[in-house]
Amino acid sequence: MSTFKIQLPTYFETQTLNLTPLTVLTGYNNTGKTTILQQCRSQYSSAQYFKWKECSIALADIEHNIMINSVVILEQPECALHPILQLEIADKIIELMNRSQITIVETHSDHIINRLTRRYIEGVVTDEDMTIYHLIKENSKTKIDHVPIDKEKGIYYEKPSFFYQIIEETEAILQAGYNNYINRCVEIENK
Secondary structure, three states: OOOEEEEOOOOEOOOEEEEOOEEEEEEOOOOOHHHHHHHHHHHOOOOEEEEOHHHHHHHHOHHHHOOOOOEEEEEOOOOOOOHHHHHHHHHHHHHHHHHOOEEEEEOOOHHHHHHHHHHHHHOOOOOOOEEEEEEEEEOOEEEEEEOOEEOOOEEOOOOOOHHHHHHHHHHHHHHHHHHHHHHHHHHHHHO
């Protein structure tokens, strides 16, 4: 497996970024994700660049829409898609990774990232195949953090971000339901 590098503007903390066959960029708005996509597009002049709804069309028929061994850039492939379809798109992204030279995805979708994490844990993708980067604005620079994934724990990223929102929200839902159950039991007991 060969790793590719792109040069970054000076407002990034690091001046180069390693690209693996599947490179995922995520983070808050205005951290430079689109700038990285544009750098990739200019460095790889034959790159295929798909924005928003174009992603769904391109991924619907990969064999006809994507050149073999190309550099493919997907900007927010989750746009306007139901969460179930976002999970399906994540699997299509893996299929695309296996067909292309490099696939770069910029996403805000925890559904896509969670499915890619699941596929990593299942062994469908490896460390050599996929890298997830989280971009964070710190002072005037953008820091690019590699997001580690463990085969047993999943994502274990130490900084607060949306990676844990699904867990926190599920925990809050279960706690609220449990509280309602206890309150109902107390009401029934008091009657």
